[in-house]
Amino acid sequence: MDAQGLAGLLGPLRQLVAWAAAGAMIFGGVVPYIPQYRHIRRTQNADGFSPYVCLVLLAANILRILFWFGRHFEAPLLWQSVVMVVTMLLMLKLCTDVRVAGELSARRRCFAAADSKEEEIRAPPRRSHLDLDPHHFWHWSSFGDYVQCVLAFTGVAAYVTYLSIDSALFVETLGFLAVFTEALLGVPQLYRNYQHRSTEGMSIKMVLMWASGDAFKTAYFLLHRAPLQFSVCGLLQVLVDLAILLQAHAYARRPPKPTPHAAHPASAKAL
Template sequence: MDEEVVLQEEDMDGSWTLLSLLASVLMVFGGSLPYVPQYQEIQRISNTEGFSTRVCLVLLIANILRIFFWIGKQFELTLLLQSVVMIVTMFAMLHLCCTVQNNNQVSTKQHRLTDLNFQYFWKWSAFEDYLLFCFGFTVLCAVVTLLLLDSAVFVETLGSLAVLFEAMLGVPQLLQNFHNHSTRGMSVKMVLLWTAGDVFKTTYFIMNESPAQFWACGSVQILIDVAILLQVLFYSRDTRVKLG
């Protein structure tokens, strides 16, 4: 009898370990998955109108800061790997956007980072400029973190800034949709993937007792996801009415 109980406990432990591993894998790659259909859609229509590259800016800054937050306060390795994967994903989106925009543009005028024209900040023509900006930002963060690493206040502030930027992730897309009165390039399925991912992520933060900044960020993201979903439903209905 005792052996049966031990075997059942071992099976439960094994199942829980497997579920934890699957949850960690989903956590690492889940945040990037919603961008796969968007990447494919931009490729298909050769148009970036429905995607705001400022989403990439927000996520790049948030995840670079999160990496330095991890250096000052080690949390789950899963969340560190998630940041690395997200940074790679955002660079892939930026590279595609630059390629499509350069192929579609009529004017030969190029906007470069070295022009130091704030009007065209994050609207550069060359992908290399985005890489250069992120490299400079990373070096700056590295120097400041190295100098203030022993300060608990600085480390906590760094974490708060990281999740604040991430919490504002959907705001550029929300504003662009409102400005264009359109959600072209977006779909209900895509936004539902975003929302499901943020719900899963927030649940993961709570269950794993991650720093409070993380689950607070996830809660705000869910609210913004719902707002974007309402935009997609509203503008899609408006388009159908006009076509009718």
Template sequence: MDAEGFLQEEDLEGSWSLMSLLASSLMVFGGAVPYVPQFKEIQRSSNTEGFSTRVCLVLLVANILRIFFWIGKQFEVTLLLQSVVMILTMFAMLHLCCAVQNANQVSTKQHRITDLRFQYFWKWSVFEDYLLCCFGFTVLCAVITLLLMDSEVFVETLGSLALMFEAMLGMPQLLQNFHNRSTRGMSVKMVILWTAGDIFKTTYFIINESPAQFWVCGSVQILIDVAILLQVLFYNQDTRVKLG
């Protein structure tokens, strides 16, 4: 190989490495980006009714499980880092929601984690209760994983559960919109970014030959994202008809 050919091959490898690094960075931080417009919307309106905090619940469970799945089956470190970033993002969203709800005095009764009635689960007024719940869940997962780590069936089941929860990411928001008969207070930008991100990461999973659970999860998420965008069109059209 002559010097010119060697330099061209080296440039090509450098370009591919740079693209790979950019793709990995997008995977790590891209999942958190959609929540920036929703975060700003809640700050602006001082209202949390349009955003389902159960989205945070689903993502926290999914990413905690994914971390333990990584311990049992070490796939790309990029996806492990993505889970850490998502957990921190969800805690930031919950902290804001608690602050806004308490500032508005939405309820005269402060619901706490010590109230074991199911209707108040994940509707607490104090941020520390969410932290405590997640800590308890993490400890439980750690104990079970430690006992069953040698079981390949358990590890694969753990991965499937993590991705099943992640696939249901948009479902709480879909149900909340249906219950409210409105998408008011929900950031449409968030859902558009969900859709773009899910398309990107599903393509990433396929190209990088990640475990099948990952691209199946991504495909389900895309379908739910599209359903929420259809809700935006439907409820906005319904509102225009009533105003007319």
């Protein structure tokens, strides 16, 4: 085969590889959450999953979408953010439903132990974002509260971005905040593991997928010359993932720290 024929063959192959890489970039970030979602649905217990992971990813990806309006970057990265926002909302919906159902079940057990009538069982007290109670922040009783909070944050951030879009300093700062916030993705889980001195219920597969996905993403940033903020914070994400894996190794043979507020005897983290 001559050089011209080889070049004609390699052209479509390169295009196919580029499409595959773009697809992996768009949807690869949500794959680790599939075992998490399935675990919560199967056990009907969300105690082991930190909802702050969803908070971090929602804030990071909303800011990244706004950053795109000030400085266009690779389209797959933009679509990845859109897909991730939808995924985190679905995770919050499931976790909220399971948590509220668990609280109601625990209340039933308490009434049953006291030989009370079934009619006396009341639903758990409703916690709303409008209560402005810092102790219940991001632990609300209705999925609608999360949606309203996300919409409010998006509206305020979009308005500020619209007013400051002509400022290069603001745009670069916005991009840094977006990727730095995402780099802190694993910190809530890291802190939760430290608090309980245990990673019981945490899916090692998910953390491994986190680490491999973050490594792939960081390499993608470097190869496609994405803004420097993306590459630096991608490396930070990989380090946090490795720290969580080290926790799993260190706490492997330790008994879990008891959690008196748990509504399920086998409180599990499937992250």
